[in-house]
Amino acid sequence: MCEASVYLLKDDKEELFLDSVDILEPQEGGKIYMRNLAGEQKTLTARIKRIRLVEHKIVLEKTGD
Amino acid sequence: MCEASVYLLKDDKEELFLDSVDILEPQEGGKIYMRNLAGEQKTLTARIKRIRLVEHKIVLEKTGD
Numbered sequence: 001m002c003e004a005s006v007y008l009l010k011d012d013k014e015e016l017f018l019d020s021v022d023i024l025e026p027q028e029g030g031k032i033y034m035r036n037l038a039g040e041q042k043t044l045t046a047r048i049k050r051i052r053l054v055e056h057k058i059v060l061e062k063t064g065d
Numbered sequence: 066m067c068e069a070s071v072y073l074l075k076d077d078k079e080e081l082f083l084d085s086v087d088i089l090e091p092q093e094g095g096k097i098y099m100r101n102l103a104g105e106q107k108t109l110t111a112r113i114k115r116i117r118l119v120e121h122k123i124v125l126e127k128t129g130d
Contacts, residue, residue: 002067002118024116037119048113051089053067054102 003037004056009049014059018042021058030063068102069121074114079124083107086123095128 006021007014020036026048027033033043045064051057071086072079085101092098097113100106110129116122 002069002121004067004118022117022119024113024118026113048089048091051116052087053069053089053118054087056067 001037002053002056004051004053004058006034006058006060008046009059009061017044017060024058032060066102067118067121069116069118069123071099071123071125073111074124074126082109082125089123097125 003020003022005019006017008017018034018036020038021034022037023035025033030045031043032046035041044062046060046062049059049061068085068087070084071082073082083099083101085103086099087102088100090098095110096108097111098108109127111125111127114124114126
């Protein structure tokens with residue numbers, strides 16, 4: 001399967017936020033919605049820093065609380 | 066491999082923009098940089114509409130020229 005793990009950049013380190021993510025959608029107000037293969041859903045105020053699909057990695061940076 | 070095809074949303078239709086994309090990075094000024102497995106690189110002014118990894122699909126919407 002071609003899911004990816006979503007990491008949050010914190011003090012230049014990548015912390016796992018949600019694994020096996022299938023769907024990711026930027027929304028109004030700078031929020032990003034994501035859902036993984038288990039159906040778990042999370043939304044946070046962040047921006048996408050980089051996506052590396054072959055590494056199954058999406059890195060976000062929080063921009064709000 | 067877990068690459069994805071990047072599509073551009075145009076008149077509510079998705080047009081293929083770059084296939085086999087591995088790396089995607091939003092940049093300053095609302096630009097998005099991407100590179101595929103063949104080493105082909107493209108940058109355009111756009112925003113990410115949705116990412117569907119299991120479908121190998123990333124949909125962008127142009128926001129400038």
